[in-house]
Amino acid sequence: MKKDFSIVGKSVPRNDGKAKATGTATYTDDIKLPGMLHGKILRSPFPHARILNIDTSRAASLPGVKCVITGEDTPKIKYGNWRLFPDTQDEYPLAIDKVRFIGDEVAAVAAVDADTAEEALELIKVDYEELPGIFDIDSAIKEGAPVLHDYCPGNISVNRKIHYGDIEKAFAESDYVREDVFNVHAVSPAYLEPCAAVAQCDLDGRITLWTSTQVPYIVQCLLASTMGMRENDVRVIKPFVGGGFGGKMELRTWEFCAAFIAKKTGRPVKFTMTREEEFLAGRRRHAMKLYSKVGFKKDGTLTGKDLRIYLDGGGYNAMGPTATFLCGTFGAMLYRYPNYRFWGQHVYTNKPPASAMRGFGAPQSLFATESQMNIAAEELGIDPIELRIKNAQVTGDEIPDVATISSCGFIEALQKAAEMSGWKEKRYSPKPGQGIGIGCYSFISGGVFNWFNTQFPFSAAEVRVFDDGTAHLLTMAADIGQGCDTVLKQILAEELGLKMEDIRITSADTSTTPQADLGAWGSRLTMMNGNAVLDAAKKIKAQLFGAVSARQNLNVIHELGCKDGMVFPKSRPDRGIPFGEAVAMAQKANRGEPLVERGYYTPRDKGLVTPAFSFGAQISEVEVDKDTGVVRVKKFWTAHDCGTVINQMAVEGQLEGSIQMGLGYALSEQFVMEDGKTLNTNFLDYKMPNAMDVPPSEVAHIETYEPEGPMGAKEAGEGLAIPTAPAIADAVHHATGYRCKDLPITPEKILAGKKD
């Protein structure tokens, strides 16, 4: 199925590269509107408390303050991304009656400048009645534990079960059964651009919101419902965004407050979060407690898995329901489990809400899977790569209740990673203090389950072509730094036979780009928007082919193509017509009507999880200082299958970023918390690895062809964030004898656990 591509597969420079490198890219905080007010948010100092009274009078009378609002001023409508299940929508833009974590939003101020707004916050008097707080899963689910939400007496807000086969029988018939408990911690998406929003209200009462978001459409809909407005009276525009990683995929308080205050005062309003606010109260990856039991036959054949997961959700659901669903789904991916049982529960605690973050439940779930695979390999006396190959999913495998895998390069990836890294020699004749380890992943290329309950297709694209040989692509897809504007342009350029510079793109403006798009999350854009772009391009081509065919008086049996700026019969390339002229002909045939087409994609008949799966294997080599316990990762080798690589450089960028994030997850990043208070709210103490810590890495693209994907492509954005932690953990075990089941792997744990 592989094709010769002109633009797809090349390292095409990014659409936004020049603007970002020269500092001309306009982010939300760069936007300044005439008369604009500056907003600040008052946050709860208590992890759990009842609000008895809020007195804003002194703040409101401070010169320069234009508006102070509390939950009482708002329509008191709850929101949450799981619109299909209103019970899960548990959050108000500003606290009503209660606060549930330190940093929970209580009031908002807008003033003529940020200084004044900040000063006004100190003048708001809130009377709280402190309530006992719960800060970990075990205390939250205990009988008689304090209750966070009245509707949810046991603090368990989401239950998800999966069961197929006969798990008890499978274990009874196994030769080897292994049971472990894993604890994984919360980490911050730590996007470099803190959240920000600017809102403006026109004289008809319509809102325009510029916001640093991954999901313009979701923000549009939820902002409208929370304000009590019609969806199409809200316009959301995504300017340049400095990363999201899942942390910007919901409607957030400041978006609401900016819009609400803009409407109330008639003046534009800007809110920009500080880094301290992001670390104190921002969204994060779920901490989880995972009980995993796996069975094997003597020869290494997997018999089944029983997985029980508690997710530490924090004070509100946020994207927790999706994480709860997905961590169970991920538990059954990568390998063939004939019998599988999963029970996941999402637990409320008095901490900042966890939400989506790169991998969406997979880094946690697959840390357990991969660690246990390595433990089992050791105990069964089988090489970890051999054990994986024996149980690896392959093309055509069906995951019950999920989907059939339509392309899979997992075994090839395992073999290639082993070969690149010199696995055999390094694993079996290691140097003192050094170790080598493996971790693997499989990930979804976009989700199918429509919890947002959209009436629109999952993705859409509009393509306009002109007689000067240019095209204009409009899409609601949100480029947040991952590069989808570039990738979508490449797909369109390839299909229409144009050059990158022939295409203008307008994206992520809910009032001008075609409805709709569920956003940049779940690694969905290349697959879903790529397909929408292709659909539109194919419709354009049909029109062009009709016009050219008529003009050239071609026999109907001729197939036509677009390449190098020409539209031509494939068997008679000499009778081609320049693209722009072909557009003019088609337009003339339609009496001047512009040549515009729309394309759509919604995964259908693909189960409820995803239309396609990525796979990959990563090997890491570490050196552990036996006296200090400090781990230095020396090198990574990654072999991955993302189907057709649309843009080499972009995929390699995703890998580099994933490794940096994975390193932090494995070794250094964590929220240090005491009774619900975060102690490390800055980059000095939140130990995100930097350039000095990131080792060299080698990559091999195992190209498969995904029949459901645009030009054979599938995801490369999130899966790669999964294997790094288990690979490092395995390498540390290889070097020291210490097997980490409790992330992060700190020097202290290594010194306490190492076996010389």
Add this chain to the structure above:
Amino acid sequence: MLLPKFDFHEPATIAEACQMMAEFGSEARLIAGGTDLMVNMKHKVISPNHVVSLSRIDDLKKLDLSDSTVKIGACFTVAEITESEEIGKKLSALRTGARALGSPLVRNRATIGGNLGTARPAADLPPSLMVYDAKVVLTKSSGEREVSLDSFFKGPGVTEIQPDEILTEIRVDVPPPHAGAGYINLGIRQAQDCNLVNVASYIALDGPDGTIQSARVVMGCVGPTHLRASSAEKLLIGEKPSDELFEKAGEAAMGDCTPIDDFRGSAQYKKAMVGVLTKRTLGIALKEAKDRG
């Protein structure tokens, strides 16, 4: 996060700066690179009414080298220390400390005087300066005094500097032949991190293969100020250097430190690392002592 309001002063001479400090006293703060002061002011940890900048005073930026002493102006930047061949030759552990400090951007702004004057127990420059037995010059309108670094630090953020005084210079005697020093800092990241533990060691031998004539070991992050490991030093003096001796010195240093549990690490781990780093820095010091013979 916004700066509190203050008056900004830019004296052109040391005398003028001293006059201002005498006038404003504890209402004023000196600013050199500002890498510490600005952060604390933004966090409203300190809100001085006056900020007196030293950046226009060229006399504070000098490096004065002779065969026997090194005199470094308080506003000599950390980046300049990393680039100075002469400092590298004469005071190698100081340069190691300078290279470990922050990032290139921070090193371009941070000054040696600031790194001492802010008195952070995790700072990178004090340990090596202390093992070299450095002295600081504190200047005020009526004159100057020389203070040994050993008695300069009084607690976190607190030093011997009086409100009307300015730290103007750092003076270090060039170590004799057969002497060497080493510095190691340990953090989670390889750079741009707050140290978990840092140690510098210095030994002087009485001959190329001689016994240890003098020894100094200084530990950071394990007490309210940088601490001398006096029992380790005692144990080293008069002995022939060896791995076993350095191991014992490390163990002795562990007894000399008083770390606390905090969110950066446990007291137990920090104490253990004092042992490891003492041994390792002594190893570096010995190698240099032999090389400089």
